[in-house]
Amino acid sequence: MNINDNIESPLKLKISFNKLLEDYETLSKSDDEFIVAKANQILEIANKFPELREGFSDFSTLKVREKEIKIILQDTFNSLLTKNEIKTASVPFHDLIFNASERFKSIIKTAGDDFKLQIKNMPEDDVYIIACTIILNYCYGYNLNLRRPFYYQIPDENGIIRYYKILYNADFCEVIPTDIAKPITKEDYDDLLDNFDNKELWREKFPPNSYIFKGFVISNIFDITDDQSISNIKSSLIIDETCMEESFIESFHEIFSSLLGVKDIKVGFSSYNKEENTFERVYGIGANSFLINNSDSKKCTDSLCKWSYNRLLNDNKYFSVSDVDRMYGLSKGRTPHIKTLHQQGIKSAIFAPIANDRGLMGILEIVSFKPQELNSINAYKLIDVMPFIVSAVERSNNEEENLIEAIIQQECTSIHPSVSWKFKQAAKKFLLDSQKKKGSKASFSKIAFKNVYPLFGQIDVKGSSEARNLATQKDLSLQLTLVDKVLEKLPNEEKLPIYEQIRFQIESFNTEIKNEFKVDTEQQLTSFFKQEIEPLFIFFLEKKNFAKEEIENYFSKVDTNLGVIYYYRKNYDDTIALINKNMSSILDEKQVNAQNMYPHFFERFKTDGVEHNMYIGESITKEESFNSIYLYNLRLWQLQVMYEMENSFYQNQNEYPIGLDVASMILVFNQPLSIRFRMDEKQFDVDGTYNARYEVVKKRVDKAFIKGTEERITAKGKMSIVYSHKEDEIEYLKYVRFMQSKNMFGDDVEILDLQDLQGVTGLKAIRVSMIYQKNEGDENTFYTYDDLIKEIKA
Template sequence: MSFEKQFDNPFRIEISFHKVIEALEEIAMSDVDFRANYAKGLLAEVAKVPELRTGISDLSKISEHAELIRHLLADLFPTALSKNEIKAVTIPFHQIIFNHTERFQNILLNAGPDFDMGIRDFDEHQFYVMSSCMILKFYYGYDVDFARPVFYDIPEADGSVKHYRILYNADFLEIFKTDDAPDITPEDIALLIDNFDNFDLWKEKFPVDSWILRGFGIMNLYDNTVESAVSLLKESLLTTEKKRDENDTDVLQGIFRSIFKIRNLRLGFAEFHPEEQKFRVANFGSHIPSVLLGGKMERPYEEICGCSMDELVTDAKYLAISDVKKFAEDFPEEKDFANHLLSQDVQSCIFAPIMKNGRVLGVFEVVSSVPKELNSINANKLDFVLPFITDTMDRYYSEKQNYIDAIIQKEYTAIHPSVYWKFREEADLHTIPENADKPFREIIFKDVYPMYGQIDIKGSSVARNEAMQRDLKLQIEMLLNLLRDLSKRHKLPLIEQHLFELEKMEGQILESLKADSESIVQNYIFNEIHPMLDHFRSDAQIAKKIGQYESQLDPAINMVYKERKNFDDTLSLINKKMAAVLDKKQEEAQEFFPHYYERFKTDGVEHNLYIGASIAPKKAYNPIYLDNLRLWQLQAMCDLEIEYFRLRPGLPYELDVTSLILVYSVPISIRFRMDEKRFDVDGTYNARYEVVKKRIDKSHIKGTGERIVQAGKITIVYSQNQEEAEYRRYIRLLQYKNRLGNNVESFEVEDLQGVTGLRALRVEVLYQVTPDGENYTFDDLVKELDLKP
């Protein structure tokens, strides 16, 4: 039978020892009698098996004549070195291996009967190309460098894996061309060296079984475990976050077990935050546990540290403990730290600080449940690997910082992504050394069309004052009841004085709340009432009543804060939800055409939009994008109104909202104000737009006392007839889509300071469409659900 093929092969394999036999024939003819006699005797035995010279293609012949082959190769496999060398006869890159040294046989025996002898990361394509390259080099003499490191990963009896580098000796191999092999021309070689990945081309030029590989090769292995493990570690650490999976920790653990030759070795890592003096769980890649943290997400440094940990973090030295129990006995001051380790079955351990540019990034942990397995000697093996871990940690923290900066950029600054390119362009100029001292140029976008909208809390100032009034009234009444009880037990004129003053304050608050009313009442209670109450805590009955009073106070400010808290929470919830909805919809709107967007949370949510060719100069701008954005804005305001009505039943404080859109068809310029770190309109002429924005929502319908904004309706303020016509078209579309009601009001807006001639449309929002097609306006729902308007 022929040799079994692992893959398709351009070679027909013939194992032949003709070169060794020829060398023996020369020795047999030499003058050294004992050598000649040995060679003659061995040649006589070889002559009985002619296939040893002509070529063996049947694997069974190798096994049948194994003893004779061993003697034939005795000069190449000295008996004295059999227990030291890891060596065997092979054909390069093939799984034909025999005549192992004793050490090699023991390694395979320890690997177990199920071990498959395969080269690491070696596929059919690589095998075929490298076999073909052997032909190019040894037959055609073309010096193609096909050498690459190849490895065997062979398990040990204890479960650890050792990595062996394979070295081939091909001195005893010859290559012969058959009639089936096409001639390889220089043009073919030029084509092949540029097409490594074209598997079909290699098979075309070197067909299967078209060449003969005769002879044998010698394979030498050397233990490359540490170097190979370090290489695998680098490969694993360089893998991008997206490609990592939950097995990464197991892979790393296997690598370190190979390096330290410890079967039960475990790894850990804890981030160190010097600003807060805390250790925290690291969240990069898959989850890596930490024995320092002991299952917690974070722990203060002082909770863990002893003198040894101080040395670890401060002096950046390895902390190696070979026997944790003995460590606790020898250093009583470290007992808590040692018990913390023992509770996690850590009997020996190494802690290594990960440092970059003088900063401790974290602590790398190598631990074992067997005493003495880890110690100060094998801790030095970390010198090989810590630089790679340090670079990986540094890269991770850099990426993390970039991500944090991106969040800050998005959530906390005025530099919107649509205009970020302009800031980057300017900053990039200042990275050139000769520009470093030049002043920064102002960022200006000319000829952009502004759009403004707001969803505002109706009567927020009044609602806030009412909440304050109720809180102050409740606290004063509680104090009045407490002081009345106190005056019955302690007849002091001062108590009567406080009763009189509190009753007067209550009357003033109920009559009219002033700007300083809250601070006056609060100062009086803090400076006059509370100190007096503290004096009477020795009276058990009064102390009980004082405790009941204090239980109604907010611990943060020591005042009744129930109604104001409900109001603040409601305002915060409305703003957060409205801003989130608007931001989400803005992401979709940016797909139409890039435009600048900013929003502000006040008593409601305001937003500014600016669109124009200067915002995205690399894209073709058309006025259709402005029309599209205006329609989008109107739809977005409908969505915000509907979202608020869904939110309203669950709010702790009952409030209404009003919606407003300001239409402005004259292009303006906006400039980034360096001192304020935000965009503003540029120039006196453009300031008219800002004046309108700031005053329009509080204005009235001309000739009346009615506000232009109302709950349940969207008000659209404009100044030109074509703007009215445009928005009436949008309204008709949204009416058709059951988003807006049929009732559209039109009126003039009262004159503002320096601004006249404004007009407005006001249209109802439809909040719900029932299965039978019935639409509800805000007023309908208020009546239906018996809500307070």
């Protein structure tokens, strides 16, 4: 069997000791008689068996000449060091080892019968090309440094992975061109330098088996488990994405097992919240916290005893618990961290502070389920890895702070992605100006967009003020009734005139609620309940022995935070919140598609319903790509999405605590305008006096009446489209007809004139009924507003 079988390489391998024997020929001329005798003995063996010098590729020769090879390699594999040195003799790019030290043999034997020795980071796909670079170095004198550290991963007797670095001694190798070898010119070399990954090019210049490798390599192997474990920890912590994977912590268990030489340990983390003085669980990396036993958070003083608290938080030093059960007995289970470890079945542990010059950031927790496996001695090894963990946590904390800032910006002072480029541009200029002026105050550039087309739409809850007042009246009336029931239960001897006066006051309040409910009525009654009724009822409970059941019933219905009954108002508030949430989610989801059609500015607001602003134009996209077709498309999209929002509202009305109606309206503004970001208000607004007319209309139009009537333009079950130019009417009537064809709008299209608003005249509106659609199996069922309400109430 040939060692070159099943290997594609430009090198044909031959095991040869020629270069080593040449060294012995030199030694045979030494002045040292002992050295000369040894050299002559080895040369005599070589002369008897010429294949040892000429080279061979047959595996069987290794077996036949095993004794002679061992004698030739005696000096290389010193018998005095064989139990200490880890050394092998082999050929390159092959797993064949034909001589090894006793230490190496022992390591392989301990690894087990099923262990297969393999270089872990040998790039198999690049072996051919690496062999070519060796040829360039040996035969053509080019100094190409392609050395990489290779290593073995071999388990020890405890199953812990240990790392061994391989250093090659290639002094006894030679590379000889064959008849099929192609000469390599300077042009060939230049070509190859920029084409490392072009295997076909290398195969062309160095055909398979075109060179002979004669010799052998000696591998000097060193145990670098500690160094490699530290490197692995460093590598794992450097890569942000890896740290967030659930598998990250599992690999950490293995790495720390190798570092500490302890099998089956677990690694946990807890972060330190300085403001709250708590330890908190770290989410997102699959880590547990053994210190707080997987609670979300726990007070530091409840997690540690006084000594351990001072050790970690003040001194920032690690400590170990080598025998948890022993310490649990000595402390009688009163020491917090010992008790927690004992409850989890942990037998030994190390706690190391993750701290920088600003103080503690978290705790590294290493635990074992065997006593004395972890102790202060192997904990000493953590000194080398803690700087990398500290650096990773610092980076993570900075990223978290940036993420929090981003969330605050998104949720509280959002800058829409479509215009963020303008803010970045201004911010860069601001930084540059600040650096140039060196102390002089730089000014932030004005953020404005010219010639953009506005779109505004709202879906408003109809009669929201009346519904809120009705809910308030019901809550207040119910609370007055409960108070009166308590006063009814007073025994005769307790019926003081003051209680009669309170009952009279209750009756007066009831009359006011029913007949003259005013803005300050709610405030007056809230003050009455808190200042007069609540102290009186508490006095009855503590000092008297009557109406106890009625008083407890009263307090059970009163909201403890508000001091009033908040039942009907809560239903109202919950309904408004749910309406806003559901409709906003539809709008936000549809916006993603709209932005893909053509980028534009978008913002929405939750009031008693949902409003949204959009601006589209060349100055926002920053590209010469805008066309009026994108404006028309966005207008149609807006009309369709608002229909979907209202349709969804009525189809899911049974989800809401109380029944309310909504009305939809779109405001069409024909002319482009300018918008400017107002730094003080952190929002966009129209820029200039002329453009302010748009804002005036936007704020007042939903309250406008149809000319000559007392009827509002917005109506339940109808879409209202407000405009001022004939071309807008023509455009939107096209959209209406299109949506009528989709069974979204009815046939009752109205063209209406609106009464003049303050400073605004000539407004008109298209109003059309909506046809609500409900999926029933494979068919769509269509309803007018009246049909839908009848079905809901049925």
